[in-house]
Amino acid sequence: MKYWLIKSEPDAWSWSSQVKEGSSMWDGVRNYQARNNLKKMKKNDLCFFYHSVTERSIIGIVKVVKEYYPDPTDKTGRFVVVDVKAIKKLQNPVSLDQIKKNNKLKDIALVKQSRLSVMPLAKKEWNEIINMSLNSSNSND
DNA sequence: GCCAACGTTGGC
DNA sequence: GCCAACGTTGGC
Numbered sequence: 001m002k003y004w005l006i007k008s009e010p011d012a013w014s015w016s017s018q019v020k021e022g023s024s025m026w027d028g029v030r031n032y033q034a035r036n037n038l039k040k041m042k043k044n045d046l047c048f049f050y051h052s053v054t055e056r057s058i059i060g061i062v063k064v065v066k067e068y069y070p071d072p073t074d075k076t077g078r079f080v081v082v083d084v085k086a087i088k089k090l091q092n093p094v095s096l097d098q099i100k101k102n103n104k105l106k107d108i109a110l111v112k113q114s115r116l117s118v119m120p121l122a123k124k125e126w127n128e129i130i131n132m133s134l135n136s137s138n139s140n141d
Numbered sequence: 142g143c144c145a146a147c148g149t150t151g152g153c
Numbered sequence: 154g155c156c157a158a159c160g161t162t163g164g165c
Contacts, residue, residue, distance in 0.1 A: 009151085030149095031160070053151055096152080115150050115159060 003126040004037065004047040005058070005110055006084075007117045015049055015059045015089070023065050023085040027073050034118035039068050041082050048121070048129065049086075050110070057093035058129060062086050090133035104128050 006026060008014065018024065029035055041047075045064045051057055066083035099105045105128060109119035121129075 007151090033160090056152075113159090114152070117150090 002040070002042065002045045003121040003123060004041060004045060005050055005108075005119050005121050006047045006062070007050045007052045007110075009053050010051045010055060011053075015051065015086070018049065018060070018062060018084070019086045019089075023083055025071075025081040026084050027071050027081045029071070029079055029081070029118060030074070031115075031117060033116055035079050037118040037120060038080050038082050040120070041067060043067055046087070046126075047084060048126075055093070056096040058090060058095075058099075058133070059093050060086060060089040092133050092135075094129050094132045098132055099129070102128065102132065 012028075026038070029038060041064045043064055043066065047062050047064065048058045049060045049062050051059050062084040064082050065085045068080040068082050070077060071079040071081045096110070099108070100111055105111070105125055108121060108125055109116050113119070
């Protein structure tokens with residue numbers, strides 16, 4: 001079981017779209033590093049769903065329900081998608097600000113590589129973010 | 142194969 | 154809305 005974080009601009013594809021659709025393709029990735037991460041995803045891996053730009057918060061959790069296959073929206077045939085399904089919304093969204101302030105999370109790609117849209121998370125980083133989502137008063141650590 | 146130019150992303 | 158950072162493209 002691996003853990004990931006995937007980003008979307010809520011204007012393009014939001015958490016509520018994901019919930020409404022249930023299981024759906026995670027398409028539109030046009031970056032090789034992100035694609036390579038998609039290819040490493042296994043069925044039942046979990047991903048944080050992050051809203052970029054307007055909200056800059058992790059809002060929910062999705063599960064990989066189908067491993068990678070070619071992205072039908074990509075005419076070059078170079079990129080892939082996975083299918084993901086909304087599992088649950090976080091009790092409290094975890095904002096980019098909170099993540100940046102958390103010393104245990106200072107090395108995650110979300111902070112260091114702000115443009116990467118699909119990134120792996122270590123289990124302890126995953127757990128740390130889960131903890132933060134359970135505790136809205138968690139501003140410092 | 143290098144690198145300048147360009148386009149895109151995403152934080153601010 | 155701006156712009157820095159970064160990835161990609163294409164000319165050489």
